[in-house]
Amino acid sequence: MQHPHKRRTLRVLAISAALLTGATFLNGAAQAAGYPERPINLIVSYGPGGGTDLVARMLAPFLQKYLGNDARIVVLNRPGAGGAIGFTELARAQADGYTIGFINTPNLLTIPIERKSAFSWQSYDLLGNLIDDPGAFTVRNDNPLKTLADLSDYAKKNPGKVTVGTTGTGSDDHLAMLRFERSSNTQLSHIPYKGAGEVRGALAGGEITIGAINVGEALQYQKGGTPLRFLGQMGKTRSAALPDVPTFKEQGYDFELASLRGLAAPKGLPEEVRGKLVSALKRTVDDPEFQAKAKEMFAPLRYLPPAEYAKELAAGEAEFQQLWKAAPWLDK
The missing domain is CATH 3.40.190.150 (Bordetella uptake gene, domain 1)
Incomplete structure (x- = not known):
């Protein structure tokens, strides 16, 4: 049989715990x-x-x-x-x-x-x-490259000469560049930036050959007056906002990134x-x-x-x- 004093202590502890739980709950609710x-x-x-x-x-x-x-x-x-x-x-x-x-x-x-x-x-x-x-490869409007095949041909003849601007090492843009290198057997030069805005500026200023910029971002830059053109987009299917630009898969490069x-x-x-x-x-x-x-x-x-x-x-x-x-x- 439990000692009355012990029972009282347990009861007090149980009530204290309940009050604390309630207070915590009320405090959380009040906080929200x-x-x-x-x-x-x-x-x-x-x-x-x-x-x-x-x-x-x-x-x-x-x-x-x-x-x-x-x-x-x-x-x-x-x-x-x-x-x-x-x-x-x-x-x-x-x-x-x-x-x-x-x-x-x-x-x-x-x-x-x-x-x-x-x-x-x-x-x-x-x-x-x-x-x-989805990711995309873009070039300036005055660039003679029109397709990914053009890019591959040019890069093979000029190893390391094609510069690709990305939002950093390990970004979707960078991985896309590496996958393109492997699937086209070419060698490109990686130029990392701190954001797509910087990549856009570098592309517009002619500092890089390729801007690896996501479709939505590139379309917005295009609308804002940046003279860029798409070589390909990396979605499973063509973006509804970009119906005339073929995917990388359609152009023979079997990968997608977004x-x-x-x-x-x-x-x-x-x-x-x-x-x-x-x-x-x-x-x-x-x-x-x-x-x-x-x-x-x-x-x-x-x-x-x-x-x-x-x-x-x-x-x-x-x-x-x-x-x-x-x-x-x-x-x-």
Whole structure:
């Protein structure tokens, strides 16, 4: 038989635990009800004027609207190291909902494979994927190259002379360049930049031969007056926004590459705050005005809720690990 004093102690402990649990729950609920109470930083791991930056600035007013509480979102550019600087800052930030950011594939998946990193895709609470933008090779309008076959012929006759601008080592643009080299038996020269905006500037200024720029970004630059032309696009099928440009596969180069761009936060967000962010993103994607703006910007929307997004990232990681074993993509 249990001593009465012991029973009383256990009862007091049980009540205290229940009160603590309740207080934690109420505190979390109160935190969510009041959230956001100060500006939210939205990290973009690439330079101003790139596809992610432009989408982030278009997205911010919609997220603010659906978060309520007079939310204010501040876009912070943290370019460099192929995205690793921004991804690291996002992973290390406080998990309170006041720092969120874009995570971009394949860089998010390839950087931890190729070198020691302070992040992996599991370092984040995923809020949802937004964009799926196929890669492309572009040239200046005055460049005589018209097709990938032209590029291959020229590169074979001039080894190392073709310069390819990308958003960094291990990016989809860089991997596309390496795959093209292997499948065409050519030798190209890699020129990494801090974002697609810089690649566009280098291409427009005649500093590089090829701008490896995603379809949506390139179309927007073209619309803005950059004199560029497509040699091929890397989607499974031709983009609806670019129906006259054949895919790499159609031109005999059997690979496809694209960049997923989604929102994430540091791991360990309070559940109610995470729910609020996930819901605000979903409502943004469903907003016809947002969809119209995305179309105007040639930003190919592909919403994935957190669980589906995680599956896609896990599958991509496995694929890149295999690719790394077969052919490491670091510059020689």
